[in-house]
Amino acid sequence: MAKTVALFLFVYVAGIVAGHGEYRGKETVSVTATLGMPWPMPQQYSSTQDLFTINRNAFKFRATGQSCDILESAFFRYQTIIFGLREEVLKFHPKLRAGTLTELDVNVKNKCDRYPYLGMDESYNLTIAASGAILNSNSVWGALRGIETFSQLVLQQSTDMFSVNGTTVVDYPRFQHRGLLLDTSRHFLDVTIIKQNLLAMSQSKFNVFHWHIVDDQSFPYTSNNFPDMSKMGGYDSRHIYTQDQIAEIIEYARILGIRVVPEFDSPGHSQSWGKSIKDLLTKCYSGSKPNGQYGPIDPSLESSYGFLAKFFAEIGKVFPDHYVHLGGDEVNFDCWKSNPNITAFMKQKNFGTDYAKLEEYYVQRLLDIVSGVNKGYMIWQEVVDNNAKVSPDTIVEVWKNQYQLELSKVTWRGFKTLLSSCWYLSDISYGIDWPKYYTCDPHEFIGTAEQKKLVIGGETCMWGEYVDNTNVISRTWPRASVVAERLWSAQSVKDATAAAPRLEEHRCRMIKRGFPAESVNGPGYCPQEYSIPV
Amino acid sequence: MAKTVALFLFVYVAGIVAGHGEYRGKETVSVTATLGMPWPMPQQYSSTQDLFTINRNAFKFRATGQSCDILESAFFRYQTIIFGLREEVLKFHPKLRAGTLTELDVNVKNKCDRYPYLGMDESYNLTIAASGAILNSNSVWGALRGIETFSQLVLQQSTDMFSVNGTTVVDYPRFQHRGLLLDTSRHFLDVTIIKQNLLAMSQSKFNVFHWHIVDDQSFPYTSNNFPDMSKMGGYDSRHIYTQDQIAEIIEYARILGIRVVPEFDSPGHSQSWGKSIKDLLTKCYSGSKPNGQYGPIDPSLESSYGFLAKFFAEIGKVFPDHYVHLGGDEVNFDCWKSNPNITAFMKQKNFGTDYAKLEEYYVQRLLDIVSGVNKGYMIWQEVVDNNAKVSPDTIVEVWKNQYQLELSKVTWRGFKTLLSSCWYLSDISYGIDWPKYYTCDPHEFIGTAEQKKLVIGGETCMWGEYVDNTNVISRTWPRASVVAERLWSAQSVKDATAAAPRLEEHRCRMIKRGFPAESVNGPGYCPQEYSIPV
DSSP: OOOOTHHHHHHHHHHTSOSHHHHTTTTTOOOOOOSSOOSSOOSEEEEEEEEEEEETTTOEEEEOSOOOHHHHHHHHHHHHHHHSSOOOOOSOOOSOOOEEOOEEEEEEOSOOOSSOOTTOOOOEEEEEETTEEEEEESSHHHHHHHHHHHHHHOEEOSSSEEEEEEEEEEEOOSOSEEEEEEETTTSOOOHHHHHHHHHHHHTTTOOEEEEEOOOSSOOOBOOSSOTHHHHHHSSSTTSOBOHHHHHHHHHHHHHTTOEEEEBOOOSSSOHHHHTTSTTOEEEEEETTEEEEEEEEEOTTOHHHHHHHHHHHHHHHHHOOSSEEEOOOOOOOOHHHHHOHHHHHHHHHTTOTTOHHHHHHHHHHHHHHHHHHTTOEEEEETHHHHTTOOOOTTOEEEEOSSSHHHHHHHHHHTTOEEEEOTTOBTTSOBSSOOHHHHHTOOTTOSSOOHHHHHTEEEEEEEEOSTTOSTTTHHHHHTTHHHHHHHHHHSOTTOOOHHHHHHHHHHHHHHHHHTTOOOOOOSSSOOOSSOOOOOO | OOOOTHHHHHHHHHHTSOSHHHHTTTTTOOOOOOSSOOSSOOSEEEEEEEEEEEETTTOEEEEOSOOOHHHHHHHHHHHHHHHSSOOOOOSOOOSOOOEEOOEEEEEEOSOOOSSOOTTOOOOEEEEEETTEEEEEESSHHHHHHHHHHHHHHOEEOSSSEEEEEEEEEEEOOSOSEEEEEEETTTSOOOHHHHHHHHHHHHTTTOOEEEEEOOOSSOOOBOOSSOTHHHHHHSSSTTSOBOHHHHHHHHHHHHHTTOEEEEBOOOSSSOHHHHTTSTTOEEEEEETTEEEEEEEEEOTTOHHHHHHHHHHHHHHHHHOOSSEEEOOOOOOOOHHHHHOHHHHHHHHHTTOTTOHHHHHHHHHHHHHHHHHHTTOEEEEETHHHHTTOOOOTTOEEEEOSSSHHHHHHHHHHTTOEEEEOTTOBTTSOBSSOOHHHHHTOOTTOSSOOHHHHHHEEEEEEEEOSSSOSTTTHHHHHTTHHHHHHHHHHSOTTOOOHHHHHHHHHHHHHHHHHTTOOOOOOSSSOOOSSOOOOOO
């Protein structure tokens, strides 16, 4: 396992070549994990040689400021995460012993919020010194992030004895929106898997679960007002989420400081909606007759908007977050063009043959409906690419190629923006692929300081075509953590070679915590490997 | 989920394009699984509309011919595999009921062998009719293959009631060597994972576990004669296989009719050997001084052969199979060239500057040593590419590109050959990649009938650089099953579009049986999904 980090760059370049002959000679080198280094890297981090020992039977978290269910459950959770694990004897034997640590004082200044929200204060300060271990934060959200950092600094020395170095951390996120998308339409994911993924997210300081819950393929959302949508649009009765399960997921995320932003994509990507909602989708024509195919939602019928009003009124109540993702990507105009009623509608509205105008008309009415239930909205970039007029507080998600140009355009027009183009985890390839995610930066585009400010973060996407319960966790982690660091840490933290040993530790830490986080740095091992129940 | 198979070809072409925009519009189509179709496809297979019901409480396997521990444990295993699963109600309700089935008579003609071997008779006939269900085979190995086929024909109708159609199967493998390689050097794999993989192999009729047990990175094999090899060459004391664990794996494979062929690769890929065996590896020189680097095993020292004789005498005893894989790939001559003692040795042997002659000399002596302990050997193609004289019964494994040319060459020279070039499962890519494995055929090269006969099969390889306990099963299955069908079924069974629905059923069947077999056909679902323990 011994290698110099300098060799690493060479390894991941070499590693990308396929075929064992082409590379098998090269991987005697691997990455040696750090010990007790945090991921993502805090804004300011320094540690000393002072080593404090912790007896797990004597240690406790203590709330010295505001507290609430969120903080209490964090205390309980991290007792297990830090101390409840199998023994791992450290490789080094520290000389200096600066004393023992018996508690972490967590001092939250402001009263707890009930739910996390866009722009919540996640900053915190952490000090571990002879004078004690103190975590200060304005909000409970900052305390959550800080306790996670603390947990990553503590190392196990023997069954009961742990240790942590003297440390000073001043920390806050670079971006306020740090999201991960899972797709439960192409393949269904068990509630257990979604919760496991949320827990993993919290340990990399993600704060938004973008739940791409429905799409063309299936409609697993069980609606109160329209129960037939999942009955007829879901794969089957075992592949749907009940209202109780959705509430369970939202509550689990809340306790972890993670927002749940559901996506109900329209007018395209809505084939599964049409299975139960009569006349919702556009009938496609061949010549003068409907051909049995259906297109996007029919924007020419008032009934469509009646349905949407009732549907999104429900969504507004079910999902507490202020934002809903309304999709709006990949609207294919062919079916609209084929339909005589649409043609007549276009004429009546004086849209000529500009179907982008028709899309804009639909989007406009949808956005009004959603604003009407006091929700903000996120959309995929096409909506503004097609020049639909949207309200200024719309958040535009950039996902296509040439994203730097798009970021310039969208922010120039004054919209808040999220980047996901360069963070498609579903797009796998052979070898060490994480540096390409690590080196993509949302601020690397041509624009003014004001434009840069409009980039509020980004999202990494694991689309569901080829992942389900069997592989979604191992394929997502720790690759998603790479994006988490880009979104949390300082812009200057961008050297993949320097990050590799820390990522290696982070991956092994995730395995120690029970996640099947896959190997990302080539040959090597973890002190404790993932094991399956026999 | 409804789709016509005709659409499928389009889907997997479309599916390979990356980026959600480029493909998200296209995957409303997926593959609809077959019901009760076997994988791999038998040589002759026909079924009737006659439907026999089976009450799980009334059914039993009965040995009407020879029996032994192998057959008894198969009876026990398949009672659970077929009947011990959660309920799945069938989607179709058969009209015809031709009666009930209360037993499968398994009639093995010849006394059981203790261990499976190259060329064992795996043929069997299976008949399910009003007259009863009978499985005939010459050997117990054929019975194992036939019982697996039977288990795949049985479908569950309700908690206790199962059904099977009238069926006639005449079956035997197209190739006698059907292998899967796992690499436990780049990443260690738990015994539990290796056993789970062996069980999966048996359900796709693989019959050889090629255990690439050691390599440059680590030496997890615990040697009786040289215990320091794993002590110093293993990653650490938790990443080695004890003799008891190796025996456990061999026994588990035996019961499943799977041969265990260990690979001890030399003279290259042996860096981990050198950590404990003094002077085994060639000292590399810079100018007139050793530079601290080591190359392949030093062929100029008698001590090397003394070690190899003692080491392979042990291997010959530990592994019951007649064959050992001796590697021989990717020998880098640079270090040999730099070493003055080697230069002197070359001179003394009149090898001139032809280091291939030196390699041949080493290989010759190694092969003599291994023959001396009555073992046959497999080698990677380079050994014969470099024109080393090897004994005529050597099995040459072709793994490099341009494999068709290589197959022609190697068989022309009269060697038995295995193909693995086109079956590297470790070389992943986005989308539906299995058709490229499915359409590769070991007989598609220019050669005489005699040459074709020399191709005794092939192996699919999951190299260990990027897989470990966390993802090796999900990444290997069901992709490896695609190769299993190519190696078992008739050459004419090669239409990926036609195979897709059967592969879809096979994948869901594996999930039902507890394997995290990943999605390979794009969006869709299984009646029972894989679930992780909470």
